[in-house]
Amino acid sequence: xxxxxxxxxxxxxxxxxxxxxxxxxxxxxxxxxxxxxxxxxxxxxxxxxxxxxxxxxxxxxxxxxxxxxxxxxxxxxxxxxxxxxxxxxxxxxxxxxxxxxxxxxxxxxxxxxxxxxxxxxxxxxxxxxxxxxxxxxxxxxxxxxxxxxxxxxxxxxxxxxxxxxxxxxxxxxxxxxxxxxxxxxxxxxxxxxxxxxxxxxxxxxxxxxxxxxxxxxxxxxxxxxxxxxxxxxxxxxxxxxxxxxxxxxxxxxxxxxxxxxxxxxxxxxxxxxxxxxxxxxxxxxxxxxxxxxxxxxxxxxxxxxxxxxxxxxxxxxxxxxxxxxxxxxxxxxxxxxxxxxxxxxxxxxxxxxxxxxxxxxxxxxxxxxxxxxxxxxxxxxxxxxxxxxxxxxxxxxxxxxxxxxxx
Numbered sequence: 001x002x003x004x005x006x007x008x009x010x011x012x013x014x015x016x017x018x019x020x021x022x023x024x025x026x027x028x029x030x031x032x033x034x035x036x037x038x039x040x041x042x043x044x045x046x047x048x049x050x051x052x053x054x055x056x057x058x059x060x061x062x063x064x065x066x067x068x069x070x071x072x073x074x075x076x077x078x079x080x081x082x083x084x085x086x087x088x089x090x091x092x093x094x095x096x097x098x099x100x101x102x103x104x105x106x107x108x109x110x111x112x113x114x115x116x117x118x119x120x121x122x123x124x125x126x127x128x129x130x131x132x133x134x135x136x137x138x139x140x141x142x143x144x145x146x147x148x149x150x151x152x153x154x155x156x157x158x159x160x161x162x163x164x165x166x167x168x169x170x171x172x173x174x175x176x177x178x179x180x181x182x183x184x185x186x187x188x189x190x191x192x193x194x195x196x197x198x199x200x201x202x203x204x205x206x207x208x209x210x211x212x213x214x215x216x217x218x219x220x221x222x223x224x225x226x227x228x229x230x231x232x233x234x235x236x237x238x239x240x241x242x243x244x245x246x247x248x249x250x251x252x253x254x255x256x257x258x259x260x261x262x263x264x265x266x267x268x269x270x271x272x273x274x275x276x277x278x279x280x281x282x283x284x285x286x287x288x289x290x291x292x293x294x295x296x297x298x299x300x301x302x303x304x305x306x307x308x309x310x311x312x313x314x315x316x317x318x319x320x321x322x323x324x325x326x327x328x329x330x331x332x333x334x335x336x337x338x339x340x341x342x343x344x345x346x347x348x349x350x351x352x353x354x355x356x357x358x359x360x361x362x363x364x365x366x367x368x369x370x371x372x373x374x375x376x377x378x379x380x381x382x383x384x385x386x387x388x389x390x391x392x393x394x395x396x397x398x399x400x401x402x403x404x405x406x407x
């Protein structure tokens with residue numbers, strides 16, 4: 001990719017011609033002929049719902065990340081719910097997580113009757129700060145739910161040490177981080193349970209879907225039962241020999257959270273292209289980083305040496321002291337240039353539900369709140385062309401130049 005040039009003409013929001021004539025979304029699924037053929041193959045088979053293709057997909061993802069078990073779910077949220085169940089969360093329990101995440105990370109704790117406790121984030125990676133976790137551990141704490149924000153792995157060494165010291169379960173929300181690495185090991189192989197999402201804009205998609213990877217066979221058994229109405233399949237196999245092939249036992253209150261063979265066929269085809277997907281995302285991130293390096297108005301996510309980012313999204317933060325306007329105007333100006341920027345995320349504790357139920361207010365988590373106030377997500381997906389990326393940079397430079405203080 002070549003260096004981009006910024007021009008000084010009128011912003012599109014003020015009547016000028018936009019940088020692009022067509023809209024560039026922040027994310028877009030990549031579906032090729034091989035994906036279509038994989039789905040058609042399943043449609044022509046004897047199984048459409050949870051069958052042999054699901055098991056093949058589970059084994060393939062587990063092998064890719066280096067885990068012993070993979071348990072597929074109908075969504076990433078369902079996978080989080082299953083993990084909260086398998087961890088034994090219940091009434092009066094607490095789980096510590098980050099406020100800078102999609103609400104599902106905290107909601108899964110509420111689904112089990114437990115309470116999410118938030119800790120502030122590290123300003124460099126925007127991940128949950130381990131020192132904040134330690135300060136919030138009480139006799140009620142049962143789990144830690146860190147999030148690999150944007151695809152940058154959390155400080156797993158510190159978090160796992162805290163978990164071992166306090167007998168806690170680590171449920172790593174890696175919805176952004178399929179293909180990321182921590183100390184040269186794939187995310188998904190180190191925490192007690194790791195959650196992946198297969199939403200259409202993630203690194204691979206099953207339409208909707210998710211998975212939990214774990215090295216613990218007991219957790220895997222609980223997860224499989226939970227996604228299938230609480231039915232214990234091992235018990236079914238044992239007792240069926242005595243009672244008959246019709247026999248099954250529901251041993252817990254579970255849900256129908258099963259992934260289909262149709263989705264799993266798509267996921268398997270997409271998994272084959274994951275390495276090139278990751279390569280392209282890292283190329284785009286490198287280009288953005290180089291282009292923004294000399295711009296004091298833009299702060300990019302720090303990349304710690306022990307981590308290899310998988311770049312689900314590309315977040316930037318605005319140095320508002322250097323600009324004559326706020327994030328809203330910058331956001332709207334970029335949208336007018338046909339750059340599909342977004343914001344990830346409104347901190348969970350600022351949502352009305354959490355404020356009304358738990359009394360959360362602004363000021364509790366200043367780093368996360370200050371980060372949110374300045375965040376903008378730039379387009380990031382493997383189907384972007386070099387010209388697409390250059391358009392994004394040109395629009396950012398053009399907009400910042402217009403609102404630069406003193407210009």
